Amino acid sequence: xxxxxxxxxxxxxxxxxxxxxxxxxxxxxxxxxxxxxxxxxxxxxxxxxxxxxxxxxxxxxxxxxxxxxxxxxxxxxxxxxxxxxxxxxxxxxxxxxxxxxxxxxxxxxxxxxxxxxxxxxxxxxxxxxxxxxxxxxxxxxxxxxxxxxxxxxxxxxxxxxxxxxxxxxxxxxxxxxxxxxxxxxxxxxxxxxxxxxxxxxxxxxxxxxxxxxxxxxxxxxxxxxxxxxxxxxxxxxxxxxxxxxxxxxxxxxxxxxxxxxxxxxxxxxxxxxxxxxxxxxxxxxxxxxxxxxxxxxxxxxxxxxxxxxxxxxxxxxxxxxxxxxxxxxxxxxxxxxxxxxxxxxxxxxxxxxxxxxxxxxxxxxxxxxxxxxxxxxxxxxxxxxxxxxxxxxxxxxxxxxxxxxxxxxxxxxxxxxxxxxxxxxxxxxxxxxxxxxxxxxxxxxxxxx
Numbered sequence: 468x469x470x471x472x473x474x475x476x477x478x479x480x481x482x483x484x485x486x487x488x489x490x491x492x493x494x495x496x497x498x499x500x501x502x503x504x505x506x507x508x509x510x511x512x513x514x515x516x517x518x519x520x521x522x523x524x525x526x527x528x529x530x531x532x533x534x535x536x537x538x539x540x541x542x543x544x545x546x547x548x549x550x551x552x553x554x555x556x557x558x559x560x561x562x563x564x565x566x567x568x569x570x571x572x573x574x575x576x577x578x579x580x581x582x583x584x585x586x587x588x589x590x591x592x593x594x595x596x597x598x599x600x601x602x603x604x605x606x607x608x609x610x611x612x613x614x615x616x617x618x619x620x621x622x623x624x625x626x627x628x629x630x631x632x633x634x635x636x637x638x639x640x641x642x643x644x645x646x647x648x649x650x651x652x653x654x655x656x657x658x659x660x661x662x663x664x665x666x667x668x669x670x671x672x673x674x675x676x677x678x679x680x681x682x683x684x685x686x687x688x689x690x691x692x693x694x695x696x697x698x699x700x701x702x703x704x705x706x707x708x709x710x711x712x713x714x715x716x717x718x719x720x721x722x723x724x725x726x727x728x729x730x731x732x733x734x735x736x737x738x739x740x741x742x743x744x745x746x747x748x749x750x751x752x753x754x755x756x757x758x759x760x761x762x763x764x765x766x767x768x769x770x771x772x773x774x775x776x777x778x779x780x781x782x783x784x785x786x787x788x789x790x791x792x793x794x795x796x797x798x799x800x801x802x803x804x805x806x807x808x809x810x811x812x813x814x815x816x817x818x819x820x821x822x823x824x825x826x827x828x829x830x831x832x833x834x835x836x837x838x839x840x841x842x843x844x845x846x847x848x849x850x851x852x853x854x855x856x857x858x859x860x861x862x863x864x865x866x867x868x869x870x871x872x873x874x875x876x877x878x879x880x881x882x883x884x885x886x887x888x889x890x891x892x893x894x895x896x897x898x899x900x901x902x903x904x905x906x907x908x909x910x911x912x913x914x915x916x
Contacts, residue, residue, distance in 0.1 A: 487500065522869045553772050559783060586748040604665075632652070710734070735750075742781055743785040
């Protein structure tokens with residue numbers, strides 16, 4: 468049997484790259500290798516064999532305007548004409564910061580960065596400098612990048628006390644011993660757990676960091692009033708509240724989840740949709756906290772590529788497109804209609820599960836049918852059915868639909884993969900996708916009975 472172009476590429480890459488990839492998360496759980504692309508355009512991916520897929524991965528959410536968007540191409544061409552410089556300023560960095568401050572409720576000042584990981588790392592550093600304390604509270608299942616400050620209990624489940632405090636467990640090898648002494652992990656959506664640890668470690672906690680919508684658990688929503696209560700407790704205990712909106716930012720409102728839920732944190736981290744596929748991130752927040760950054764303060768957050776011209780001009784163009792009068796009304800309506808029809812197809816084919824989504828990001832929660840009352844990371848990990856997920860993704864690929872499925876978590880925890888639509892997933896594209904999903908689910912139903 469002839470070897471495919473993808474297999475040849477993968478074999479060669481394995482000779483020089485560990486795992487044959489730049490990042491382990493790109494190994495597709497069905498293909499057992501990355502999807503090797505020859506081109507991407509709008510909402511479509513084209514692999515090296517010429518197969519075309521409607522994309523529901525969106526580069527882990529970064530490609531919020533699809534691929535090759537003409538307005539982003541124009542922004543890049545402008546930067547190229549200017550010399551595509553980095554480690555220098557132009558008028559555009561300040562203009563971007565102004566636009567971010569106008570969009571994000573918590574943003575009084577901005578420091579640009581390159582990635583979500585860098586942004587959350589910097590936010591924790593800034594919080595510690597501001598408060599003079601060291602301990603961080605994070606939530607089980609939430610993901611804040613692969614740095615030692617926060618990379619605990621995303622893909623692993625530690626022992627949990629009756630009060631909701633979880634034994635901190637690193638998500639990677641190579642962490643220094645005793646690092647966990649400054650990490651407090653608690654159950655999400657359990658306000659009693661937060662109250663108890665705030666009292667137990669009173670005067671020692673610098674910040675609570677959280678995904679206001681935990682898309683990294685698929686799509687785990689806060690209970691009604693939960694974020695408001697977290698905000699109230701943080702204010703009461705003089706603990707900073709950090710919203711990690713790397714994924715939730717700009718997805719359903721210009722102001723992200725904090726505008727959607729009307730809860731304003733002290734600091735916010737942004738990335739992914741901000742750059743529309745270009746590497747840019749931001750730490751934003753209250754002036755008195757942000758003044759701690761150098762050169763005004765002593766907290767150093769910097770880098771050669773921070774605020775590089777190409778991603779800055781791309782981000783400015785993204786914000787211009789997001790600010791169009793009907794942008795979010797149209798996006799949210801298309802998303803809601805798609806989720807509703809997808810749910811209908813799951814029910815009609817008798818497949819256990821449901822779609823859970825907010826704005827442009829969603830998850831297919833196979834095996835989980837109690838749509839309205841499941842707010843627990845542990846419950847989702849326990850009920851989620853990875854066998855059905857793998858079957859669906861395989862059949863979807865055969866129909867020209869790209870859903871990613873990973874499985875790299877170290878603790879064997881099975882979480883639904885977050886998926887999404889983009890601003891360029893038109894109504895026609897989504898209707899075509901639903902027809903393909905219907906065909907795929909027919910075959911899924913036969914295989915699970």
